[in-house]
Amino acid sequence: MAATIKDVARACGVHVSTVSRTFSAPHLVNPATRSRVLAAADDLGYRPNRAARALTTGRTFNMGLIVADIANPFFPPLIKAAQAQARGRDYHVFVADTDEDPRVEEELIRTFTKQVDGVLLCSPRLSNRMIERLAEDVPFVVVNRRIKGMPSVLMNVAQGAKHALEHLTGLGHRRIALVSGPIGSWTSNEMQGVAAEAPGLGLIFFGPNQPTEAGGLAVAADVAACGATAVLAYNDLVALGLIEGLSAMEIGVPDQVSVIGFDDILPGRLNRPKLTTVAMPAAAAGRMAVDLLLQSGGEGATVTLDTALIVRESTGRAQ
Amino acid sequence: MAATIKDVARACGVHVSTVSRTFSAPHLVNPATRSRVLAAADDLGYRPNRAARALTTGRTFNMGLIVADIANPFFPPLIKAAQAQARGRDYHVFVADTDEDPRVEEELIRTFTKQVDGVLLCSPRLSNRMIERLAEDVPFVVVNRRIKGMPSVLMNVAQGAKHALEHLTGLGHRRIALVSGPIGSWTSNEMQGVAAEAPGLGLIFFGPNQPTEAGGLAVAADVAACGATAVLAYNDLVALGLIEGLSAMEIGVPDQVSVIGFDDILPGRLNRPKLTTVAMPAAAAGRMAVDLLLQSGGEGATVTLDTALIVRESTGRAQ
DNA sequence: TAGCCCTCAGCAACCGGTTGCAAGAACCTT
DNA sequence: AAGGTTCTTGCAACCGGTTGCTGAGGGCTA
Numbered sequence: 001m002a003a004t005i006k007d008v009a010r011a012c013g014v015h016v017s018t019v020s021r022t023f024s025a026p027h028l029v030n031p032a033t034r035s036r037v038l039a040a041a042d043d044l045g046y047r048p049n050r051a052a053r054a055l056t057t058g059r060t061f062n063m064g065l066i067v068a069d070i071a072n073p074f075f076p077p078l079i080k081a082a083q084a085q086a087r088g089r090d091y092h093v094f095v096a097d098t099d100e101d102p103r104v105e106e107e108l109i110r111t112f113t114k115q116v117d118g119v120l121l122c123s124p125r126l127s128n129r130m131i132e133r134l135a136e137d138v139p140f141v142v143v144n145r146r147i148k149g150m151p152s153v154l155m156n157v158a159q160g161a162k163h164a165l166e167h168l169t170g171l172g173h174r175r176i177a178l179v180s181g182p183i184g185s186w187t188s189n190e191m192q193g194v195a196a197e198a199p200g201l202g203l204i205f206f207g208p209n210q211p212t213e214a215g216g217l218a219v220a221a222d223v224a225a226c227g228a229t230a231v232l233a234y235n236d237l238v239a240l241g242l243i244e245g246l247s248a249m250e251i252g253v254p255d256q257v258s259v260i261g262f263d264d265i266l267p268g269r270l271n272r273p274k275l276t277t278v279a280m281p282a283a284a285a286g287r288m289a290v291d292l293l294l295q296s297g298g299e300g301a302t303v304t305l306d307t308a309l310i311v312r313e314s315t316g317r318a319q
Numbered sequence: 320m321a322a323t324i325k326d327v328a329r330a331c332g333v334h335v336s337t338v339s340r341t342f343s344a345p346h347l348v349n350p351a352t353r354s355r356v357l358a359a360a361d362d363l364g365y366r367p368n369r370a371a372r373a374l375t376t377g378r379t380f381n382m383g384l385i386v387a388d389i390a391n392p393f394f395p396p397l398i399k400a401a402q403a404q405a406r407g408r409d410y411h412v413f414v415a416d417t418d419e420d421p422r423v424e425e426e427l428i429r430t431f432t433k434q435v436d437g438v439l440l441c442s443p444r445l446s447n448r449m450i451e452r453l454a455e456d457v458p459f460v461v462v463n464r465r466i467k468g469m470p471s472v473l474m475n476v477a478q479g480a481k482h483a484l485e486h487l488t489g490l491g492h493r494r495i496a497l498v499s500g501p502i503g504s505w506t507s508n509e510m511q512g513v514a515a516e517a518p519g520l521g522l523i524f525f526g527p528n529q530p531t532e533a534g535g536l537a538v539a540a541d542v543a544a545c546g547a548t549a550v551l552a553y554n555d556l557v558a559l560g561l562i563e564g565l566s567a568m569e570i571g572v573p574d575q576v577s578v579i580g581f582d583d584i585l586p587g588r589l590n591r592p593k594l595t596t597v598a599m600p601a602a603a604a605g606r607m608a609v610d611l612l613l614q615s616g617g618e619g620a621t622v623t624l625d626t627a628l629i630v631r632e633s634t635g636r637a638q
Numbered sequence: 639t640a641g642c643c644c645t646c647a648g649c650a651a652c653c654g655g656t657t658g659c660a661a662g663a664a665c666c667t668t
Numbered sequence: 669a670a671g672g673t674t675c676t677t678g679c680a681a682c683c684g685g686t687t688g689c690t691g692a693g694g695g696c697t698a
Contacts, residue, residue: 002432002456004684015648020686030646047456049433051370051379052684055653060370062430070414071395073585079389083416087423092430094413095389097402104406111381111411114321114368114654115434137321137366213589240589266390267586270532270559323654334678339656349676371654374683433684 003044012040023048051115062092063293064112064119066105070097072211073265074235074282075122078143081286082120089294091117100182102126106134113138118293120286121145123185141293143285144186149300151292153285157190157262160278160307164232164260165198167276167309172318173230173258177223179216179242180207181234187262188234204228209238216241224249229257229318236261236268236277243271243314254316264310273313281305322363331359342367370434381411382612383431383438385424389416391530392584393554393601394441397462400605401439408613410436419501421445425453432457437612439605440464442504460612462604463505468619470611472604476509476581479597479626483551483579484517486595486628491637492549492577496542498535498561499526500553506581507553523547528557535560543568548576548637555580555587555596562590562633573635583629592632600624 009016014037021028022037029037040046054060065082067075083093094116098105102125112119118139124131128147131140135150142152168176178195180188188207195203204226209215216238223231224246233239239261243253253259253273261268261277268275288303295301328335333356340347341356348356359365373379384401386394402412413435417424421444431438437458443450447466450459454469461471487495497514499507507526514522523545528534535557542550543565552558558580562572572578572592580587580596587594607622614620 006684016684017649017686018647020684021647024686028646033647045455047429047432049684050430051433052374052653053686055371055374055655055684056686058653062434064413070389070398071392071585073390073392076390080416080418084418092415092427094383094415096411096413097399099399099403108411110366111369113366114370115381136364213585244589266392266532267589270563270586271589272591325654335654336656336679337677339654340677343656347676352676368654371683372656374654374685375656377683 003041003046004049005046007044008037008041008046011044012036024053054114060115060117061090062094062116063290064108064116065093065095065122066098066108066112066119066124067095067122068098068100068105068125069211070095072235072237073267074263074280078122078282078286081283082290083286085287085290089290091290091294093120093290098125100125102130106130109134109138118296120289120293122289125182125184139293139296141289141296143289146186146302147300151296151300152302153288153292154186154302154304155280155285156304156306157187157278158194160262160280160309161191161194161232163307163309164278165194165201167311167315168230168232168258168260169201171230171258171315174318175202175204175226175228175230177204177206177226177228177231179209179219179223179231179233179238180205181209181211181215181238183208185211185234191232191234202228207234209234211235211238213237213241213244216243217245220245220249224251224257230315231257231259233259233261236263236265236275239275239277239314240267240271243273243275254314256319258315258318260315269312271314276312276315277310279308279310281307322360322365323368324365326363327356327360327365330363331355343372373433379434379436380409381413381435382609383427383435384412384414384441385417385427385431385438385443386414386441387417387419387424387444388530389414391556392586393582393599397441397601397605400602401609402605404606404609408609410609410613412439412609417444419444421449425449428453428457437615439608439612441608444501444503458612458615460608460615462608465505465621466619470615470619471621472608472611473505473621473623474599474604475623475625476506476597477513479581479599479628480510480513480551482626482628483597484513484520486630486634487549487551487577487579488520490549490577490634493637494521494523494545494547494549496523496525496545496547496550498528498538498542498550498552498557499524500528500530500534500557502527504530504553510551510553521547526553528553530554530557532556532560532563535562536564539564539568543570543576549634550576550578552578552580555582555584555594558594558596558633559586559590562592562594573633575638577634577637579634588631590633595631595634596629598627598629600626
């Protein structure tokens with residue numbers, strides 16, 4: 001069995017409270033005693049039990065991070081940045097994946113409650129109402145969702161979509177397909193907003209779709225049939241699926257159809273043609289979310305991060 | 320504040336132990352009392368504090384999963400499978416990323432200790448000795464590493480490499496480059512083992528390398544210079560980097576050089592040419608690791624899972 | 639040397655639950 | 669009706685720490 005505080009106390013003939021203070025308030029214990037305790041602790045391989053400590057202090061020094069799909073390459077940079085930022089603040093991040101299932105999401109949040117000091121909720125699938133209810137039990141920072149009174153980190157998708165559309169119109173495209181993602185997703189909503197504001201263009205809307213390669217593949221035929229010369233896709237995975245599907249129909253990208261994605265994930269950079277995309281500030285969002293969680297006196301600061309259009313090879317002049 | 324067991328006890332005029340039993344041993348409490356307690360609990364929004372419970376029971380019903388790099392597409396399928404399997408056993412999985420840093424790995428393990436019932440250590444970067452020491456404090460299952468007396472899940476890389484080499488020799492290749500990964504990695508070791516056993520072939524060894532696209536890119540020039548007509552790469556990322564680097568030198572794949580990777584990740588499937596690769600049983604490994612952790616009476620069962628060569632477009636006949 | 643302050647260690651209550659033990663009540667048995 | 673079960677609940681110790689309070693001892697000042 002692992003050594004407890006009592007073992008250490010017994011080993012050096014001192015009360016447990018002294019051992020406790022040696023670790024959590026060293027300045028309150030005499031240097032000589034302190035080193036005796038430390039020696040004994042080291043000898044026994046003692047490590048404070050963080051869960052037990054949390055019981056009295058109310059702080060665990062770890063935070064939860066919940067994503068809908070860890071296999072989506074969009075998340076890893078966000079996760080890594082959050083972990084790095086947290087580490088710098090003496091915190092640890094526990095990641096969990098909901099498999100796009102709201103029930104799993106709720107269960108995970110409940111599991112995290114009391115085991116972490118707060119939860120970073122990335123691209124949640126739960127309803128706002130549910131999130132607000134759960135927030136009574138554990139502090140949240142929400143990424144990619146705006147909930148009144150709750151700290152949130154947003155990405156300026158509207159701006160990115162606007163730049164993307166400008167890029168396409170600049171290349172002469174007039175008939176543009178908009179391939180959205182799941183219902184209720186932040187990016188989808190923003191994309192639709194932009195579409196609504198650009199009535200001069202011939203925008204054709206396709207959705208909802210799965211936010212994956214398969215989703216893009218599935219919608220490719222419809223897109224081809226609609227006669228659009230360019231496509232703005234929900235994310236890079238969808239864009240890649242779309243390109244895959246178009247190629248299968250002998251439709252060349254970007255020669256016949258231009259395609260733009262969102263996220264700037266690795267497979268897009270490796271793809272032929274290299275994907276033109278709207279880069280999302282995922283890493284910055286991860287860092288910011290951690291900071292908001294640690295700062296938040298509970299008030300709901302909202303941070304919006306800018307996106308950037310990255311022009312590569314999947315867009316070209318309209319025929 | 321969240322309601323505690325005391326609040327519930329007070330609310331329905333019953334002792335805390337009765338409330339406790341209502342949740343953890345319902346058959347020991349009178350149905351009438353039980354429903355009163357449940358009603359009060361529901362009313363107050365009471366949820367048992369899992370950390371506090373773990374303090375006395377010694378079981379948290381969650382497990383840790385540590386990977387070297389969550390951004391490596393090899394891991395998500397493993398993680399998702401492990402989470403699904405654990406969920407079926409009433410467990411939850413907390414994932415953490417070590418950033419390829421052994422010190423971070425150690426720290427994470429220490430953090431997990433006492434907050435989880437066991438840790439799945441995937442492709443660890445720590446030394447065997449260190450892992451054995453840490454195993455005194457928390458049960459492990461190790462994936463992609465053989466440690467005597469410790470439950471481990473291995474992938475039959477040697478078999479995969481052999482099949483890959485046979486495929487290449489079948490296509491007429493006689494001069495084959497072996498591009499390995501980081502020192503101490505299971506796959507690298509196994510690959511070297513196979514190389515040693517195939518002295519008839521002209522195998523040229525390159526390593527160690529970073530297990531990423533950048534690693535492949537960096538070694539591309541050397542590989543081109545050595546005159547090999549085929550390459551067996553440490554993993555798909557390296558293979559993709561290699562293809563990228565070769566293309567930049569106007570060396571066509573598979574026309575001039577054939578390339579095989581390991582892992583079968585998404586970017587490889589999307590790549591042009593589609594990558595020929597040795598598929599790793601990542602999902603099966605995740606499930607198996609969970610099962611081993613929950614079964615293990617501590618004995619070190621070792622499970623080896625088979626790999627499969629998937630021939631796509633990046634390999635072809637030798638010139 | 640008395641009086642005072644400061645340092646440092648022990649005591650004990652507490653965090654939110656769990657669980658072995660015991661006792662009261664209700665129900666049987668003979 | 670006495671004695672034995674079974675069911676249900678309360679009591680209290682315990683898990684591994686933390687922390688406010690108390691008080692002994694030492695050093696300092698006047």
